[in-house]
Amino acid sequence: MAAAAVGASFNHVARESSDVDRLAHFYQDIFGFERIESPKFEFKVIWLRQSPSFCLHLIERDPTTKLPEAPWSAASDAVADPNKLFRGHHLCFTVSNFDHFVTAIKAKGIQTHERTQPNGKTKQVFFFDPDGNGLEVASSE
Secondary structure, eight states: OOOOSSSSSOOOEEESSHHHHHHHHHHHHHHOEEOOOOOSSEEEEEEEEEEETEEEEEEEEOTTSSOOGGGGSSSSOOOGGGGGGGGGEEEEEEEEHHHHHHHHHTTTOOOOOEEEEETSSSSEEEOTTTTOEEEEEEEEE
């Protein structure tokens, strides 16, 4: 069976935030995203790019929305526990300086959970951005 989409490629991930400036600073500081030109809407947006083509669109949160701000905020009994992130609801980045990266984010006071994939080769660290969105960073083998 042929796919419905022809020539599909990944474009961007969007995150709503009540503080897009804070969130943009986090992704620029931690992952080296660059701020790129953003369109002018009736709400604040910041577009970030990590070369060559991965983009984040940070969008001012609509205060009337009923959607949770992040996966862990969807349930009243949920907690921001990076130990639970490895199953889902996260974005993953790969870095070539894994051990240095983990040391650097811990020095910034970011709570993490580390594990190694069952193959014993790929190390992983899980944590949250300032809005509670799950993140994973994996070592390059």
